[in-house]
Amino acid sequence: MIRTVVVDNEALVRSGFRLILDAADDIEVVATATGGQALAVVREQRPDVVLLDIRMPDVDGLTVLRELHALPAPKRPVVAMLTTFDTDEYVLSALDAGAAGFLLKDTEPAQLAQAVRMLAAGGVVMSPKATRSLLSRHPGTGRADQATARVEGLSERERDVLVLVAEGLSNSEIGGRLHLSGGTVKDHVSAILAKLRVGGRVQAALLAQRAGLLAER
Template sequence: MIRTVVVDDEALVRSGFRLILNAADDIEVVATATGGQALAAVRKHEPEVVLLDIRMPDVDGLAVLRELCALPAPKRPVVAMLTTFDTDEYVLRALDAGAAGFLLKDTEPAQLAQAVRMLASGGVVMSPKATRSLLSGHPGTAGTDQAAARVERLSEREQGVLVLVAEGLSNAEIGDRLHLSSGTVKDHVSAILAKLRVDGRVQAALLAQRAGLLAQR
């Protein structure tokens, strides 16, 4: 079971997400919480995945994200941000701060469960279309020329892997798509992160977006 905590200031959203996710055979919402309750809930229930509202009146979602990212590695969950608008400027700040992606609150139920599975398996949840809209709305953060120069350091195979990382696929799914073993994909991803000089898959995916690598997709 994928243990999940939902953090949102609206009780209706919390109960709705719990109902949808608990309908999946492999997901259990072990707790829901407001922003002020989030850290205590995560410490108590030790979930693998946290879905965190990015804008809450009691405690800012970015502040909660920083607290969760500061937890020791064995107890640090994977965090995806929940937002109403795909052009929310807070999303880029959250991704840079360590979030593993973002979801729109009106995501279809089946896609929501799949997103949780993706997060638990080490993938990223970040709609390429939504992220392009987000970056185009903040041209000062795009750095397209610099991003393109960094992506050019990658081999053709590595660029292909990076595109699939940016689409949110896990190592196993990338391996299936490219007919490679998970170990080989893991080696490619490690090389990509080192060549791009980024800390994780989300930052690599953002670079791919900024470099225009997904422009034709």
């Protein structure tokens, strides 16, 4: 079972997400919490995945994310941010701070459960369309030409892998798509992160978006 915690200050959102996710055979919402309760609940329940509202009145999502990211590795869950708007400027800050992606609160139930599975498997959850819109409105310091220059240092196979990373696929899913072993995909991902000089899959995915690798998808 994929142990999941939902953090949101609105009781209706918490109960709705619990109802949707508990309907999946392989997902269990072990707790829900407000922003102020989140750290204590996660420490107690030790979930695999946390879905965290990015905007909360008591303790904001970015603060909670930093607290969760500071937990020791065995107790640190994968965190994806929840937002109402696909152009929420705080999303980029959350991704830079270690979030594994973001979800819109009106995500379809089947897609929500699949997103939790992807997160638990080490994938990235970001809508390419929403991320392109987000980057166009809030480009930050990562300019398209800089991203393109860094991506040009990758081999053709590494670019293929990077595109699938940016689409949210886990290593095993990438291996199945490209007919590669899991170990080979892992090696490619490690090489990609080193060549792009980024700390994780989310940052690599953002670079792929900025460089236009997903423009036609």
